[in-house]
Amino acid sequence: MKTDIILAGVGGQGILSIAATIGMGALANNLHLKQAEVHGMSQRGGAVQSHFRLSSDPIASDLIPRGGCDIVLSVEPMESLRYIDFLKKDGWIITNSTPFVNIPNYPDVDEVIAKIKERKNVIILDADKIAKEIGSPRSSNIVALGAATPFIDIPFESFEEAIKLIFKKKGEKIINANIEALRAGRAVADAR
Amino acid sequence: MQKLLLLGAEAIAQGAIDGGMSGVYAYPGTPSTEITEYVQQYDLAKERNIHSQWSANEKTAMESGLGMSYAGKRAMVCMKHVGLNVAADAFINSAITGSNGGLLVTVADDPSMHSSQNEQDSRYYGKFAQIPILEPASQQEAYDMAYFGFQLSEKFNIPVMIRFTTRLAHSRAGVERKPLLDQNELVLPSNPTQFVLLPAIARKQYKGLLNSFAGFIEDSEESTFNHYYEGTDKKLGIIACGLAYNYLMENYTETELAHPVLKIGQYPMPRSKVEKLMEECDEVLILEDGYPIIEELLKGYLAKEKVHGRLDGSLPRDGELDPNLIAKALKLASEDEVTEIPQDVKDIIANRPPAMCVGCGHIDAYNALNEALSDYGLGRVFSDIGCYTLGALPPYNAINSCVDMGASITMAKGAADAGLVPAVSVIGDSTFTHSGMTGLIDAVNESSPITVMISDNFTTGMTGGQDSAALGKIEDICKGIGVDPEHIIVFTPLKKNHDQMVEIMKKELAYDGVSVIIPRRQCIQTTKNVALNERIRELNLR
Numbered sequence: 017m018k019t020d021i022i023l024a025g026v027g028g029q030g031i032l033s034i035a036a037t038i039g040m041g042a043l044a045n046n047l048h049l050k051q052a053e054v055h056g057m058s059q060r061g062g063a064v065q066s067h068f069r070l071s072s073d074p075i076a077s078d079l080i081p082r083g084g085c086d087i088v089l090s091v092e093p094m095e096s097l098r099y100i101d102f103l104k105k106d107g108w109i110i111t112n113s114t115p116f117v118n119i120p121n122y123p124d125v126d127e128v129i130a131k132i133k134e135r136k137n138v139i140i141l142d143a144d145k146i147a148k149e150i151g152s153p154r155s156s157n158i159v160a161l162g163a164a165t166p167f168i169d170i171p172f173e174s175f176e177e178a179i180k181l182i183f184k185k186k187g188e189k190i191i192n193a194n195i196e197a198l199r200a201g202r203a204v205a206d207a208r
Numbered sequence: 209m210q211k212l213l214l215l216g217a218e219a220i221a222q223g224a225i226d227g228g229m230s231g232v233y234a235y236p237g238t239p240s241t242e243i244t245e246y247v248q249q250y251d252l253a254k255e256r257n258i259h260s261q262w263s264a265n266e267k268t269a270m271e272s273g274l275g276m277s278y279a280g281k282r283a284m285v286c287m288k289h290v291g292l293n294v295a296a297d298a299f300i301n302s303a304i305t306g307s308n309g310g311l312l313v314t315v316a317d318d319p320s321m322h323s324s325q326n327e328q329d330s331r332y333y334g335k336f337a338q339i340p341i342l343e344p345a346s347q348q349e350a351y352d353m354a355y356f357g358f359q360l361s362e363k364f365n366i367p368v369m370i371r372f373t374t375r376l377a378h379s380r381a382g383v384e385r386k387p388l389l390d391q392n393e394l395v396l397p398s399n400p401t402q403f404v405l406l407p408a409i410a411r412k413q414y415k416g417l418l419n420s421f422a423g424f425i426e427d428s429e430e431s432t433f434n435h436y437y438e439g440t441d442k443k444l445g446i447i448a449c450g451l452a453y454n455y456l457m458e459n460y461t462e463t464e465l466a467h468p469v470l471k472i473g474q475y476p477m478p479r480s481k482v483e484k485l486m487e488e489c490d491e492v493l494i495l496e497d498g499y500p501i502i503e504e505l506l507k508g509y510l511a512k513e514k515v516h517g518r519l520d521g522s523l524p525r526d527g528e529l530d531p532n533l534i535a536k537a538l539k540l541a542s543e544d545e546v547t548e549i550p551q552d553v554k555d556i557i558a559n560r561p562p563a564m565c566v567g568c569g570h571i572d573a574y575n576a577l578n579e580a581l582s583d584y585g586l587g588r589v590f591s592d593i594g595c596y597t598l599g600a601l602p603p604y605n606a607i608n609s610c611v612d613m614g615a616s617i618t619m620a621k622g623a624a625d626a627g628l629v630p631a632v633s634v635i636g637d638s639t640f641t642h643s644g645m646t647g648l649i650d651a652v653n654e655s656s657p658i659t660v661m662i663s664d665n666f667t668t669g670m671t672g673g674q675d676s677a678a679l680g681k682i683e684d685i686c687k688g689i690g691v692d693p694e695h696i697i698v699f700t701p702l703k704k705n706h707d708q709m710v711e712i713m714k715k716e717l718a719y720d721g722v723s724v725i726i727p728r729r730q731c732i733q734t735t736k737n738v739a740l741n742e743r744i745r746e747l748n749l750r
């Protein structure tokens with residue numbers, strides 16, 4: 017089994033928490049993993065991505081080959097398109113629909129969504145809205161992750177366990193909020 | 209033992225700690241910063257009393273590391289590639305003195321310039337210094353090389369370079385630890401003149417270095433970091449250095465790689481293995497995630513046709529490698545998967561460049577500076593490296609240069625010498641103590657008509673908020689250097705102070721001598737840093 021994921025978003029949007037959660041889940045299931053992050057300059061509000069590779073066999077490259085990616089998981093709609101050259105033809109785009117507008121020339125959101133929908137396998141969810149509805153507006157990144165969990169070969173419980181570990185220092189309340197966020201995202205994917 | 213999930217940079221830190229390191233010396237710089245931060249945050253390192261405080265710049269770090277090595281203990285010096293330019297004098301000469309306790313110089317290169325002003329390849333420096341170089345292909349190798357690197361250094365009494373790149377530094381994977389080794393006892397060098405590079409002694413030391421070189425090659429021949437994988441298809445042989453090996457193997461996850469492959473992780477090159485590959489293969493492809501240094505070595509001045517790589521267009525001449533580029537060089541690329549973004553999609557994806565944070569003090573300072581300078585005309589602001597460099601972008605368009613750390617003050621001085629008056633320098637607090645203050649002495653000694661704006665945010669912002677050596681010291685440093693105290697002016701860069709700032713700036717711009725203006729407000733990304741807040745209070749900086 018092998019799953020290659022590109023995590024996409026804008027510096028500060030919580031991509032690294034998503035990566036850490038999948039990473040913990042993978043470790044608990046004895047999977048091999050490599051996860052290339054972007055640090056430094058781009059974290060100042062620039063476009064950021066993380067290449068996340070999971071496999072039952074040893075992994076060679078830290079970078080996913082273009083055309084070989086299984087999932088683009090994006091916390092922002094336009095950013096999901098930035099990496100579609102990496103995506104396989106039948107790969108999945110799972111993206112938040114709420115734009116993060118920190119540039120003057122952000123394109124028309126409807127047009128962006130329409131372009132995303134041209135792909136074969138797509139889940140678009142309003143992760144910001146869902147996160148607000150469950151009273152945890154800062155967990156929209158984990159909502160988005162929840163929607164991707166059916167496509168990642170890790171049992172759902174492992175993601176929940178991972179969240180408990182990662183947010184351990186932040187206390188019970190934050191842990192529960194994030195678990196709820198994960199489940200809410202998952203529900204969107206399941207209702208498809 | 210359960211594997212640790214570590215960034216390549218962290219793996220180096222863990223390997224060095226487990227390998228008996230007594231101190232890490234470094235100045236922050238992406239992508240090397242996480243090495244030192246890992247040591248700073250690691251309980252075991254505290255227990256073992258391992259030095260990990262930031263140095264003022266890479267040269268002071270290199271020299272402190274050498275001092276620790278002199279005293280017999282194991283030290284690691286870390287920096288980003290351009291930091292080695294700053295440390296070069298100490299670095300090159302450390303190869304002549306040699307080391308006593310194990311000494312690792314760990315340098316993180318940045319091919320494709322993700323966060324840098326160039327993509328220089330530190331292996332050239334290693335070659336220039338004529339010392340062994342280790343180049344990891346994986347997080348595990350990064351760990352192992354730091355761990356065994358000290359032993360290699362002590363075997364030959366020579367500093368050893370670890371060269372790695374952004375991609376590995378910032379990629380996580382499982383790493384298995386080795387047994388924790390004791391630190392060295394304090395032992396002085398057996399030869400009391402080893403570190404005294406007077407010409408007569410230096411000549412002897414240099415001959416010693418030259419004589420060691422055969423030993424370095426022999427060690428490379430036997431190194432487990434260099435491996436010759438036999439192959440049946442000898443039409444082509446492949447040399448893959450460091451991370452490039454992974455990109456190569458990524459193309460053979462389903463099919464078998466039939467070409468002989470020489471994987472390189474330790475330099476100087478293992479000569480007999482290279483000779484074997486060159487002899488048994490018709491052609492050779494060289495994969496290096498950096499400059500074509502090995503390719504050039506093997507191709508030679510006469511450009512032997514048999515050798516392929518970045519120099520003959522088989523691979524791009526610059527930038528980072530990836531699996532696709534190597535597939536193309538090997539003519540493996542398949543056409544059935546879409547590997548380009550369709551034009552109609554490209555058209556709607558807007559660039560999203562990094563920008564200063566909303567509410568950053570640099571922004572208010574630039575807004576005032578732009579207005580204060582409007583009477584003088586454009587093209588006179590020399591800046592430096594830090595978050596404030598982003599002032600080069602719209603809507604500010606506030607600066608005209610960014611070259612190397614500290615260059616803002618000296619370039620402004622040179623331009624003022626040429627008649628560009630007033631000339632302005634914009635520099636950050638950390639950059640000022642890194643290498644701005646020496647230039648300020650030149651300006652003061654000649655009373656150059658420059659205005660130096662030291663935008664003080666109490667931290668090294670661009671690299672993630674590390675301690676700044678300048679904290680609470682800037683005015684005293686400027687006074688000590690000889691700037692007239694009447695022309696050292698501190699103010700708070702806030703929108704509501706805009707008019708006041710413009711007025712101060714206009715006045716200082718008109719002054720015929722060196723003035724230092726200091727917009728001072730904490731970087732908003734550090735407001736939760738408890739230790740820093742405490743220091744700021746103690747020093748009464750707010």
Ligand SMILES: Cc1ncc(C[n+]2csc(CCOP(=O)(O)OP(=O)(O)O)c2C)c(N)n1
Binds near residue numbers: 595638639665670676
């Ligand atoms: C020789 C060298 N060392 C390190 C770096 C990495 N670096 C770039 S900006 C920067 C920090 C600058 O801090 P400061 O001057 O205080 O400005 P701020 O980012 O806080 O605005 C560092 C360490 C570099 N570019 N060159």
Ligand code: SF4
Binds near residue numbers: 567570665
């Ligand atoms: S990190 Fe700090 S110094 Fe850098 S842009 Fe943000 S607020 Fe300004």
